[in-house]
Amino acid sequence: MPTLSIPAWSPSLEVGNAIIDADHKETVELLAEAAKASDTDLPAHFTAFAQHLRDHLAREEELMHQYGFPPTPIHVHEHNRVRLELEGIAKRMAAGNLALVRGYLTEVVPEWFINHKNTMDSATAAWIRSQGG
Template identity: 30%
Template sequence: MAYFEWADDLVIDGGPIDQDHRLLVDLVNELHTATSQGCGHAVIASILQRTVDSTRAHLTREEELMARKGFPDLEKHKQGHRAFLESLQGLQQRLNEGSITVAAQLSMVLRDWLSLHIRRNDKELLKFERLRQREQQRQRRTAALSKETQT
């Protein structure tokens, strides 16, 4: 059984955002498997670097999507992203200083951040998009009714 399982309540867009999230889930599971087999120290640097690289690319993609859609809480969302990247960079620094607990810390940080951030913060984009779609549908119906009464 995986350390962190993908679940339906993590789905945001059924596309690139979810693919990015799934990659991060795969990385945390890869790390957990390695540490469970006593190989965590041998793979942590590689997994941590891939996590940082994947996270940077994902956050850029997600923030650009939010900006395009006019997401109102973008700046607040970006602050959470920056804090997460800083925590990953802090783990890289501790690893470079010789810390032997980085693998376990990364595993927990990733699992907790992915679970909470996606389910709370990223879901706000989904809610915003659904509200926007409902408003557009309402406007179309109103316009159609108005057109009918004019004819």
């Protein structure tokens, strides 16, 4: 799998919800910092990125529940999959597998982030707007 470029923040990454967009901007920034971190600094950067992502997913879920987003269970299922993935990567990082962490940050996360933003997050934001949010 070729290494994908980490997206730079731009308006094209917005979904039209201030909370989600602010979180996405921070996600992109933390991802870039983690991906370029030295081996010594990588664990701290990955840990910060993973915690931010968990917090972001929780905020999205609060919005889904608040606005009665019909496919909330599907979106939450995907979030839970990502949470489990983060746990697995953290365990491998603790065992010293920094190459896996780097591959995850530069190959897996960028592709997932763009796809998730374009599908589930865009649909969620559109629903919230349709409900007056």
